[in-house]
Amino acid sequence: xxxxxxxxxxxxxxxxxxxxxxxxxxxxxxxxxxxxxxxxxxxxxxxxxxxxxxxxxxxxxxxxxxxxxxxxxxxxxxxxxxxxxxxxxxxxxxxxxxxxxxxxxxxxxxxxxxxxxxxxxxxxxxxxxxxxxxxxxxxxxxxxxxxxxxxxxxxxxxxxxxxxxxxxxxxxxxxxxxxxxxxxxxxxxxxxxxxxxxxxxxxxxxxxxxxxxxxxxxxxxxxxxxxxxxxxxxxxxxxxxxxxxxxxxxxxxxxxxxxxxxxxxxxxxxxxxxxxxxxxxxxxxxxxxxxxxxxxxxxxxxxxxxxxxxxxxxxxxxxxxxxxxxxxxxxxxxxxxxxxxxxxxxxxxxxxxxxxxxxxxxxxxxxxxxxxxxxxxxxxxxxxxxxxxxxxxxxxxxxxxxxxxxxxxxxxxxxxxxxxxxxxxxxxxxxxxxxxxxxxxxxxxxxxxxxxxxxxxxxxxxxxxxxxxxxxxxxxxxxxxxxxxxxxxxxxxxxxxxx
Ligand SMILES: Nc1ncnc2c1ncn2[C@@H]1O[C@H](COP(=O)(O)OP(=O)(O)OP(=O)(O)O)[C@@H](O)[C@H]1O
Ligand SMILES: [Mg+2]
Numbered sequence: 001x002x003x004x005x006x007x008x009x010x011x012x013x014x015x016x017x018x019x020x021x022x023x024x025x026x027x028x029x030x031x032x033x034x035x036x037x038x039x040x041x042x043x044x045x046x047x048x049x050x051x052x053x054x055x056x057x058x059x060x061x062x063x064x065x066x067x068x069x070x071x072x073x074x075x076x077x078x079x080x081x082x083x084x085x086x087x088x089x090x091x092x093x094x095x096x097x098x099x100x101x102x103x104x105x106x107x108x109x110x111x112x113x114x115x116x117x118x119x120x121x122x123x124x125x126x127x128x129x130x131x132x133x134x135x136x137x138x139x140x141x142x143x144x145x146x147x148x149x150x151x152x153x154x155x156x157x158x159x160x161x162x163x164x165x166x167x168x169x170x171x172x173x174x175x176x177x178x179x180x181x182x183x184x185x186x187x188x189x190x191x192x193x194x195x196x197x198x199x200x201x202x203x204x205x206x207x208x209x210x211x212x213x214x215x216x217x218x219x220x221x222x223x224x225x226x227x228x229x230x231x232x233x234x235x236x237x238x239x240x241x242x243x244x245x246x247x248x249x250x251x252x253x254x255x256x257x258x259x260x261x262x263x264x265x266x267x268x269x270x271x272x273x274x275x276x277x278x279x280x281x282x283x284x285x286x287x288x289x290x291x292x293x294x295x296x297x298x299x300x301x302x303x304x305x306x307x308x309x310x311x312x313x314x315x316x317x318x319x320x321x322x323x324x325x326x327x328x329x330x331x332x333x334x335x336x337x338x339x340x341x342x343x344x345x346x347x348x349x350x351x352x353x354x355x356x357x358x359x360x361x362x363x364x365x366x367x368x369x370x371x372x373x374x375x376x377x378x379x380x381x382x383x384x385x386x387x388x389x390x391x392x393x394x395x396x397x398x399x400x401x402x403x404x405x406x407x408x409x410x411x412x413x414x415x416x417x418x419x420x421x422x423x424x425x426x427x428x429x430x431x432x433x434x435x436x437x438x439x440x441x442x443x444x445x446x447x448x449x450x451x452x453x454x455x456x457x458x459x460x461x462x463x464x465x466x467x468x469x470x471x472x473x474x475x476x477x478x479x480x481x482x483x484x485x486x487x488x489x490x491x492x493x494x495x496x497x498x499x
Contacts, residue, residue, distance in 0.1 A: 002117055005029040005046040007037040007063065008079065009055045013102070017050060020106050026113065034058025041067050041074075048116045049076045050109075051096075053087050061087065064094050073123055075116035079104060161239075161259040167252055169194040169204065181239070181261055183232030195257075198229050200236060211245055211255060220245040229259065238262040274445055275472065281447050282469075289337040296334065300327050336462045346392065346473065350385035353425055353494070354418050359390070360397040361416070369405045376415040383420045386494050392470045399463035400429045400490045406452065406459075407433025407488060421493065424476075428491040435484040444480070 004026050006017045011032070018028045029044055031037035034057055041049065049067060053060030064076055078091040078099040088099040097119060098112055155162050155173060161181045164173035174189045182198060196204045207227065210216045217223035222243040228236040243257040303323045310316040357379075364370055404414050412432035419426045436444070443449045445468045452459025464478075471478050475495050482488040 002026045002048060002113070002120075003029065003044065003046040004113065005031060005037065005040055005044070005049045007031045007034070007049065007055070007060075008052040009033060010052075013052075017104070017109065020109055021113065024110055024113065034060070034063040037063055038066055038070075041070060045071065047075065047120055048113060049074060050079055050100075051076055052079050053084060053091060054081060061090055061094065064091055064096055068095055073120075075120055077112055077116060158258075161261075162256065163195070163198070163259070164246075164254065164256045165195045166254040169196055171195055171198075172254070173256075178259070181231075181237065181259060182229055200228055200230055203227055207241065207243065207257075208255075211243055220247075226262065238266055274468070285337045285447075289334045292334050293331070293338075296327060296331050300324065300331070303327065333460055336460055336466070346389040348387050348389050348474075350387050351390055351393075353383065353386045353388070353393075353427055354379045356388065356390050356393050357397055357416060357418065357427060360394045360401065363398065364401055364405070369402075369410070372411045373405065373408060374413040376413060378415060378417040378419075380417075380419045383418055383425050384496055386425050386496060388474055388494065389470075393474075396467040396470050396492065397427070397429075399467050400492070403463060403490075404429055404431035404433060404488070407431055407435070409433070412487075420496075423496050424493045425496055426491050426493050428489055430487065430489040432487040435486050435488055436480075436482045437484050441480055441482055445478075 004021055006014050006021070006028060008014045008017070009032055014030050014032070018030060021028050029040050029046055031040050033055055037049070037051070038058075040046070051060050051063060051067075055063075060078065064078070067074055067076060072095075075097045076095075078088055078096045079102060080088045080099055081102050084101075091099060097116055100108060100112055156175050158175060158177055161178035162173065162175045163171060163178055165171050170191065171189050171193050172191070174184075174186050178189075179185055184193065198204070199207070207222065210225070211222045212219060216225065222241065224240050224242050227239060227241050229239050231237055239262055240260040241257055243255055245252055246254045246256060303320055307317055307320040307324065310320065361375070365375065401414070408414070408431055414432075415428075415430040417426070417428045417430070419428075440451065445464050446461075447465040448461040449465075450459035450461030452461075468478060471492060471494075477493045479491045479493070480488065481491075
C-alpha cells in the first residue's frame, strides 16, 4: 500500500483527493499547511506527496525544497491553480516529479499517482542493483586481493631466493630466502639496489646475454647455470640460477631469477672427493710403504753395525750417523703412511672427552714449544660421555695442538673448549697464530700437503689427513675457520650417541 500525503489549505480539495486515493487502495495523510506537512513528512515518510503551491504561511516551493532535502527520493507532485505556470516550472526545476492543474480530475490523479509509483519502484530497483553491484565489486576485489596475497605468499615463502627486476636492473621483488642467501634486507634492496651489485663484475650482463640467446633453454629463459653471487659481507657464494624474461604488451619489461644455494652441495662434493682421494691414496701407499719397510730395516741394522765397527774413525762414524738419522726419518714417514692407511679395529668406549683432551695436553704442556703460550680451558661440565677410541682421539688432538703451536711460534693463546651442540659434542682448539688464506684451507686435509719445512723433520703433511680419517670413523666431522694474521680454530664434532 502506497502512503500518500495530501497538502492543501482547502478542506474540500483535501477531502476529495483523500476519497479518490483511498478508493484506489492507497493510505492517506492530510496536512493543511506547509509546517504541518513537514512534520508529518518527517514522522511518516510518505512515498508520494501531493503538494499545493499556493498556501498561506510557508509557500509550496519552500516546502518542496525542504522535503527534497529530507528525502531526495520522495515523489512530490505539484498541484497548481490556473496561471501558476511560472511557479510550476520552478518546482520542476527543484525536482518535483510532475505537476497537475486544478481542478484535478479523478483519472488524472490516478494516473499521476501510478506514474509516481512506477518511478518509485524503478528507483528502488536501481538502488537494489547498485547495492548488488557494490557487493559484487567488493567480493571481486576481495578475491583479487586473496589471489594476490596467495601469490605473494608463494614468492615470500619459497625456499629458493626469488628476485625480480625491471628492465635496467632495478630490483623490485626480493623474498626472505634472498635476504638469507645474499644478506641484504628488503628495505635495503627494493627500489634502491641494482641487480649488478649482487654479482661479481660483468656477470649480470653475461646472464642477460644468455637469457636473450637461444642456447640456455630458448630465448627468454635461462635454465640452471652455476654462477657466483656476492653476499653483503663481500663473500662470493656459488648458486644455481634459473631465470626468465618478463614481457608487457609484447615488450621486454624485466626478468625474474631463482637462486639455489650450492654451498652445502659443494661441501659434500669436496668431502666425497677428499675421502675418495684418501682411501685410494691410502691403499696405494700402504702397499708401497710395506715394501719399503723391510729394506729400510736392513739399511738401519747394517748402518748401526758399521757405526760400531768404525767407532774410532770419527769422520766415517759421523757419515754413518747421518745415514742412521735420515733412514730413521724415512722410517718415521713410512710409519706415518701405514698409520694413515691402517684399518685396525677401534677400541671404543665411553669417555669424558675433556679427560682425553687433558691427557693429550699433559704430553705437550711441559715441552719447550709450549713456553710462552697461554693455555685457556673452557669445558662445559654438562657434556655427556662420548664413545671414542681414546688413543686415536689423542692422536687427533695432539696433531691439532702441535699445528696450533707451530702457527703461534712461541707466543699466543691456545683456547680449548668442550661444548655440547644438540646431539653432538664440539671440541675446539682456537689459536692466535698466523692463520691461513682460503687457498690453503682448501688443501690442508690433503695427504702430504704441508707448508712446513720437511727437511727439518717437522711436517709431513699427514697430521690432518690422518685426523680426518679417524674422525670420520667416529662418524664425526672436523671444520676449520681461519683468518690470516689473526688465528685459526679447528672444531672436532663427535656424535653423543655413538656406540
Ligand atoms: N692452526 C693452524 N694454523 C695455521 N696453519 C695450519 C694450522 N693447522 C694446520 N695448518 C696448515 O695445514 C697444513 C697441514 O697440516 P697437517 O697437520 O696435515 O700437516 P703438517 O702439520 O704440515 O705435518 P704433520 O702434521 O704431518 O707433521 C700445515 O702445514 C699448515 O700449513
Ligand atoms: Mg700437523
